[in-house]
Structure formats: structure tokens, C-alpha cells
Amino acid sequence: xSALVLESVSAQLGRQQALSGVSLSVKPxxxxxxxxxxxxxxxxxxxxxxxxxxxxxxxxxxxxxxTALAPAERARLASYLAQERSVAWSLLGGDLVALGRYAxxxxxxxxxxxxxxxxxxxxxxxxxNATAFRDRPVRDLSGGEQARLHLARxxxxxxxxxxxDEPAAAxxxxxxxxxxxxxxxxxxxxxxxxxxxxxxxxAERMSDRIAVLDEGKLVAVGNARSVxxxxxxxxxxxxxxRTDGGFDPA
Amino acid sequence: xxxxxxxxxxxxxxLVTLVLSVANGTADLGLEQTLAGLxxxxxxxxxxxxxxxxxxxxxAAFLTGAALGASGAALQGxxxxxxxxxxxxxxxxxxxxxxxxxxxxxLASLSAFALPALALIGALAATAVLAVLGAGRLGPVGLIxxxxxxxxxxxxxxxxxxxxxxxxFAIADLITWMLGSVAxxxxxxxxxxxxxxxxxxxxxxxAAPGLRSLSLGEETAASxxxxxxxxxxxxxxxxxxxxxxxxxxxxxxxxxxIVAPHLIRPFVNHDPARxxxxxxxxxxxxxxxxxxVLRLAPLDQELRLGVMAALIGAPAFIWIAARNxxxxx
Numbered sequence: 001x002s003a004l005v006l007e008s009v010s011a012q013l014g015r016q017q018a019l020s021g022v023s024l025s026v027k028p029x030x031x032x033x034x035x036x037x038x039x040x041x042x043x044x045x046x047x048x049x050x051x052x053x054x055x056x057x058x059x060x061x062x063x064x065x066x067t068a069l070a071p072a073e074r075a076r077l078a079s080y081l082a083q084e085r086s087v088a089w090s091l092l093g094g095d096l097v098a099l100g101r102y103a104x105x106x107x108x109x110x111x112x113x114x115x116x117x118x119x120x121x122x123x124x125x126x127x128x129n130a131t132a133f134r135d136r137p138v139r140d141l142s143g144g145e146q147a148r149l150h151l152a153r154x155x156x157x158x159x160x161x162x163x164x165d166e167p168a169a170a171x172x173x174x175x176x177x178x179x180x181x182x183x184x185x186x187x188x189x190x191x192x193x194x195x196x197x198x199x200x201x202x203a204e205r206m207s208d209r210i211a212v213l214d215e216g217k218l219v220a221v222g223n224a225r226s227v228x229x230x231x232x233x234x235x236x237x238x239x240x241x242r243t244d245g246g247f248d249p250a
Numbered sequence: 251x252x253x254x255x256x257x258x259x260x261x262x263x264x265l266v267t268l269v270l271s272v273a274n275g276t277a278d279l280g281l282e283q284t285l286a287g288l289x290x291x292x293x294x295x296x297x298x299x300x301x302x303x304x305x306x307x308x309x310a311a312f313l314t315g316a317a318l319g320a321s322g323a324a325l326q327g328x329x330x331x332x333x334x335x336x337x338x339x340x341x342x343x344x345x346x347x348x349x350x351x352x353x354x355x356x357l358a359s360l361s362a363f364a365l366p367a368l369a370l371i372g373a374l375a376a377t378a379v380l381a382v383l384g385a386g387r388l389g390p391v392g393l394i395x396x397x398x399x400x401x402x403x404x405x406x407x408x409x410x411x412x413x414x415x416x417x418x419f420a421i422a423d424l425i426t427w428m429l430g431s432v433a434x435x436x437x438x439x440x441x442x443x444x445x446x447x448x449x450x451x452x453x454x455x456x457a458a459p460g461l462r463s464l465s466l467g468e469e470t471a472a473s474x475x476x477x478x479x480x481x482x483x484x485x486x487x488x489x490x491x492x493x494x495x496x497x498x499x500x501x502x503x504x505x506x507x508i509v510a511p512h513l514i515r516p517f518v519n520h521d522p523a524r525x526x527x528x529x530x531x532x533x534x535x536x537x538x539x540x541x542x543v544l545r546l547a548p549l550d551q552e553l554r555l556g557v558m559a560a561l562i563g564a565p566a567f568i569w570i571a572a573r574n575x576x577x578x579x
Contacts, residue, residue, distance in 0.1 A: 050473055075475025082473070088330035088465045089520035099463055103475035107459025109521055137520065153466075 003161035003192030009057035018044040033207035040213040042196040075103035079157030083165040090139035100156030128152035180206035260531035271308035310435035311541040312534040314500040317492040319533020322507025327461035327522030335507035336493035340400030345497035348372025366498030373494025430501035430556020443495035453488030458523040505563020
């Protein structure tokens with residue numbers, strides 16, 4: 001059973017048609033990368049899949065119809081890392097990551113967590129290479145260090161589906177690879193992973209399948225190593241592949 | 251600091267402040283006689299001074315401060331803004347308008363409950379307007395702007411009431427009340443406010459874990475499984491009950507709801523859920539001490555508590571604003 005199924009999903013952003021009749025599914029054990037130029041609808045698709053914005057069509061999370069799920073039930077089926085990663089207060093790193101257990105532990109601070117929830121938070125801090133920031137105020141950390149805490153918050157969830165919008169943003173190259181490797185490891189453990197990525201090289205290297213969005217429509221989906229052919233690259237991204245693997249304007 | 255230790259320390263400070271408030275006043279009782287009077291061992295005059303005059307006043311100052319401190323802390327968590335408080339959202343001004351209407355139409359002299367009841371209705375009406383305007387559509391900044399508008403409108407209606415007041419005595423009554431005070435408050439006043447304070451505190455306790463999730467913004471909080479609409483409703487309604495009853499007891503007292511959470515925040519690791527109760531206790535202590543100072547000040551005309559709070563609180567507000575350049579980012 002797929003962790004997420006979208007059938008003919010459309011969504012408006014103001015008066016703009018941001019998503020038009022997209023059908024797509026994400027299966028347990030795979031990393032599906034969502035790529036497309038700015039404004040293609042990647043974030044809108046993720047928000048719609050989580051019920052954060054109104055959408056038409058059918059959305060199924062873990063076999064259940066999205067519209068029938070209460071907020072906490074939905075959160076237990078899908079965890080989300082938004083592109084916007086502001087923290088209003090200088091929380092401790094551990095308290096930030098503990099919010100990943102909200103749907104299970106009811107919004108406790110790190111030191112109030114039950115043993116099982118605390119183990120999940122500690123394991124997530126380890127996977128995101130952020131254990132050192134557990135007792136530090138987030139405002140004392142660099143942008144990249146904060147990004148690793150947010151990734152840990154995503155990983156602290158027990159949801160079978162992880163959705164991450166630009167998980168590599170704000171990270172240096174090494175930590176970009178580490179972040180994607182951590183998500184790939186989650187897929188290895190049987191979770192379904194949906195990531196939006198701008199970096200096509202990273203997408204080809206770290207995902208199993210790639211879905212290409214352009215102007216709100218799904219234009220291609222398939223094997224990560226073959227879907228970004230010359231035609232797709234030039235029509236959707238207006239670039240062409242160089243012989244050394246880099247890209248030039250088309 | 252461990253949350254429990256902080257609460258114990260503030261609890262002790264609260265008790266000490268209350269005893270100090272009760273021990274000091276026009277009649278020189280001294281600590282020994284005060285304690286004797288408190289526990290029913292003193293003479294009849296002492297008992298009356300302590301039980302009927304000083305203790306209700308001390309509790310009125312403390313509980314009004316506590317209600318405003320808890321409200322400020324919760325609203326700051328909801329709006330993710332360290333300068334939010336019941337004053338900013340127009341709740342205080344609307345409650346005050348209700349009280350002014352009670353005074354203007356002479357309802358306050360017909361029934362002791364008219365003024366507090368109308369103050370509460372004012373606070374709840376402001377909340378209802380904010381809920382209708384804001385339910386799911388206004389973000390934190392929009393809600394603050396709506397509050398500023400509401401506050402100005404309530405202020406304008408209050409000014410209109412003063413403008414149309416039939417005689418100078420009515421104006422004097424209105425102005426005196428608006429300056430804010432806990433002088434001559436009785437057990438009846440406290441008894442009226444108590445159920446609303448309790449209900450408001452329960453609502454804020456229910457909202458607290460959700461306020462922690464809102465640290466990450468409304469979208470992420472919703473994705474975590476938080477019911478953002480419910481958290482907003484609990485917080486705004488709880489604040490309305492606490493603030494409405496506080497205004498009913500003491501008139502308009504500003505800024506304590508901003509200053510206390512600001513001072514507490516570093517001690518609770520900036521956690522918006524753990525901020526609420528320590529802020530309530532500290533705000534209670536601050537307002538009690540302010541009332542004690544103005545009672546003991548050698549002035550012909552007793553300084554009003556609301557004036558005192560504003561004189562100290564407004565510069566503190568500016569200082570906090572200047573230090574928080576990241577607000578609204």
C-alpha cells in the first residue's frame with residue numbers, strides 16, 4: 001500500500017492555478033524527489049498532500065482519506081519539514097526536536113518526554129548529526145546547525161511518510177549529502193520519503209524516482225537516472241547537460 | 251533553572267510580598283500583630299484592618315497582576331511577539347469601555363455587579379470580534395493590527411462617553427476609575443472575579459502545549475498535529491476572561507503583562523508553554539510591590555496603581571522593543 005496517493009489533485013494559490021490534476025503516489029522504501037523550476041508547484045503539492053491548504057481531487061494518506069483525518073491522526077501518518085524554518089523563540093535544541101513527537105506525546109518539552117518519545121528524539125538527533133545542539137538555545141546556532149535540528153525534528157516522528165521541502169537548503173555540501181543520506185536511510189527502514197529539491201544532481205544521486213513538475217502539472221515521473229532526459233531538461237528547466245555532468249543554459 | 255524550582259522560588263516571593271503588603275499601611279501594626287491578626291489571634295480592630303481592608307487589597311493587586319501576566323505570556327506565545335499583551339489586542343480597552351458605560355449610565359450605583367459584568371462583556375465582545383475577524387484567516391501580525399484598531403475604537407467610544415457626560419462629577423468618576431486602582435477593594439469584588447480567573451487559567455493551561463508548537467509557525471504547528479484554530483480560541487478566550495475580570499477589579503493596568511514574561515523568559519529557556527505560570531506569579535509580585543510603594547509614598551494625593559504601572563512599564567516596553575529588532579521577521 002502506498003503511503004501517499006494523489007489522484008487528480010488541483011489547488012489554487014489566490015487566483016493562480018498552482019496545481020492542475022496531479023496524480024502521483026509514494027511507496028514505502030522509496031525516496032521520491034520532486035523537481036521543477038521556481039513556481040512549478042512543488043511546495044503547493046506538499047501542502048495539499050498534508051491538508052494544509054484546500055485542494056480538489058482525492059488524497060489518501062496511509063490508506064485513509066485525508067479529509068476524514070483529524071490533525072493529530074494526519075500527523076501520525078505524515079511528518080513535514082517546511083521550507084520556512086523560523087523559530088519564534090530561542091528554544092533549546094532538544095525542545096525543538098521534541099515537537100516532532102507532538103502527535104504522540106502531546107506537545108511536551110524534552111525533559112518531560114516519556115521514555116519512548118525521548119529515545120525517538122535522541123535517535124533523531126544522532127541521525128541528523130545534531131546531538132551537540134540538544135542543550136543549546138537555537139538562536140546561538142548557525143543557520144546550518146539550526147537546519148540540522150529541524151531535520152532531526154522531522155526524523156523524530158514515527159510517521160510512515162516523511163515530506164521534506166528543500167531539506168538541503170542552508171546546508172554546506174557535506175551536510176547536504178548527510179541530510180539526504182539520512183532521509184535515504186529512513187527509506188531503507190521502510191518509510192516513504194517525498195523531497196522537493198532544486199539541485200538536480202543531488203536529486204539524481206540520492207533519490208529512487210524523480211517527479212518533474214512544471215506550471216502545476218506533472219510532466220514526467222520515473223527512474224531517477226533516466227527521467228531527466230535532454231527534452232525534459234530543455235523544455236522544463238531551459239538547460240542542457242554538459243558532457244562532464246554539469247548544466248548549461250539551453 | 252528547573253521549572254519546579256522557579257515556581258517554588260516565585261511562590262515564596264509571592265507569599266512574602268503578600269505578608270509585606272498586609273503588614274504595611276496607615277495604621278502601624280508591625281509584623282507580629284499582622285501575623286496574629288491574620289491567624290485570628292489579634293484584637294478585633296486589627297482583625298478588621300487586616301481581613302476587611304488590607305488582605306482584599308493585597309490580593310486584588312496580586313491577582314490582577316497575575317491575571318495580566320498570564321494573559322501577556324499566553325498572547326505572546328500565540329502571536330509569537332514579545333510585545334503582545336491584552337492591551338495590544340484591545341481587550342483591556344474594550345473591558346474599560348464596558349466599565350465606563352456602567353459608570354456613565356449610573357448602572358454601577360444600582361448594582362455592585364454592573365461594572366464588573368459590563369467590563370467582562372466588553373472583554374468578551376472584543377474577543378468575539380477578533381475571533382470572527384481572525385478565525386483562520388488573519389496571521390499573527392494581522393491579529394495585532396486588528397487589535398490596535400479595536401483598541402482605538404474602544405478608546406474613541408470611551409472618549410465619546412466622557413465627552414457626553416452629563417456633569418463634572420460623572421467625568422471625575424470616569425477618569426478616576428480609568429486611572430486604575432485596587433484601593434478599597436472588598437471580598438465581593440474578588441468573589442465576582444474569581445470564577446472568571448479560574449476559568450481563564452484552565453483555558454490557558456489547555457492551550458499551553460499548543461503554544462509550544464506554534465514556536466515553529468502556524469503551518470509547521472498544523473503539520474505536527476496541533477489544532478491551531480483551537481489553540482487560538484482557547485488562548486484568546488482565556489485571556490478575555492482573565493483580563494476582563496482584572497479590569498473589572500482594578501481598572502486599566504498596562505504593561506505588567508509585557509514586562510513580567512520578558513523577565514521570566516531566560517529562566518524557562520524561552521519555552522512559551524512554561525512561561526505562563528511563572529509570569530503570572532512575577533506579575534503578581536510586581537503589581538503588589540508597586541501598590542505597596544504607592545501606599546507608603548509620602549504624597550498628599552495617593553498615586554494611582556495604573557499610573558504607577560504605566561510610568562514604570564512604558565519605558566520598559568520601549569526598552570524591550572529596542573532590544574528585539576527581529577520582531578515580525
